[in-house]
Amino acid sequence: MSLKEKTEKLKSLISKMDRVLVAFSGGVDSTLVLAIAHEVLGENVLAVTAKSDSVPDREREACRQLSQEIGAEHIFIQTNEMNNPSYQANPANRCYHCKTELYSCLKKVAEEKQFPYILNGINTNDLGDYRPGIDAARENEVRSPLVEAGFNKQDIRDLARQMELSIWDKPAMACLSSRIPYGEQVTHEKLKRIEKAEDLLLAMGFKQLRVRHYGETARIELGQNEMVKFTTNIEDIVKEKFHKLGFKSVHLDPKGYRMGSLNEVLKEKTDYV
Numbered sequence: 001m002s003l004k005e006k007t008e009k010l011k012s013l014i015s016k017m018d019r020v021l022v023a024f025s026g027g028v029d030s031t032l033v034l035a036i037a038h039e040v041l042g043e044n045v046l047a048v049t050a051k052s053d054s055v056p057d058r059e060r061e062a063c064r065q066l067s068q069e070i071g072a073e074h075i076f077i078q079t080n081e082m083n084n085p086s087y088q089a090n091p092a093n094r095c096y097h098c099k100t101e102l103y104s105c106l107k108k109v110a111e112e113k114q115f116p117y118i119l120n121g122i123n124t125n126d127l128g129d130y131r132p133g134i135d136a137a138r139e140n141e142v143r144s145p146l147v148e149a150g151f152n153k154q155d156i157r158d159l160a161r162q163m164e165l166s167i168w169d170k171p172a173m174a175c176l177s178s179r180i181p182y183g184e185q186v187t188h189e190k191l192k193r194i195e196k197a198e199d200l201l202l203a204m205g206f207k208q209l210r211v212r213h214y215g216e217t218a219r220i221e222l223g224q225n226e227m228v229k230f231t232t233n234i235e236d237i238v239k240e241k242f243h244k245l246g247f248k249s250v251h252l253d254p255k256g257y258r259m260g261s262l263n264e265v266l267k268e269k270t271d272y273v
Contacts, residue, residue, distance in 0.1 A: 003158055006150050010146070011040050017117040019044040020046075021048055023118060023121070024067070026060075029122070030121030031066055031070075032156050032159060034067070034070055034072055035160075038070050043073070046073050046113060047072050049076050050076070050078075050079040054082075057195070088185055096135055098133065099137060100136040100140070104140065106140075122144040123144075124151060125152050171207060179210060180212075200238070207226070208222065216248040217249045220253060221255075
């Protein structure tokens, strides 16, 4: 199926829903869903973003700006996954507990404001990794129109570029809790430390990155084309700044940035991926 055909299918799916609430994270996936929904349904669309310790301030601000760019109504809601001991314990299905909290909160908003459908930005590529959050979406009857229309990640970027959405090439973003290895407690302090560390790297001009929090060690993942800049120019500066944040040691991952690197341990133990 061509991108044009997928796009028409996506618009047709959404047009039949009349009024939709979009779980809006500010990534390219949910931004495309919001933009298409707003194009098709106009004012009958509401974008909702979670205020959570695991979402950095920079991403919340990006959501605010993007919703204005699209012209869609947008609100923030507070989620409280950090009050759940099962989430804090950081099991392999941590994302399930987070998304269950998110979708439960979104359902309340949808019911109050009379939006019969909740949409997310899951695409076909997401189906190939271990994503327990997808189970939470299914249980809460959240629709994934990109999957239903057959969109993969490249399709999404291509269409977002055609639509001149400013974030068409934005690197993938995951919550800050995903930087902490499974089994290690998720705490407010760790999340804030990770956020500050990643903000430092972004301010230095790096674009595709993760700071993984291993006890007192920071493991930095960078895009392959950015690693030379780190090792030849500013490695010592970064280490000094990270030490001030509370990391006792700092390492650059030689494999570089890759999505779901903390899931690699699961591949050795389960059949999930």
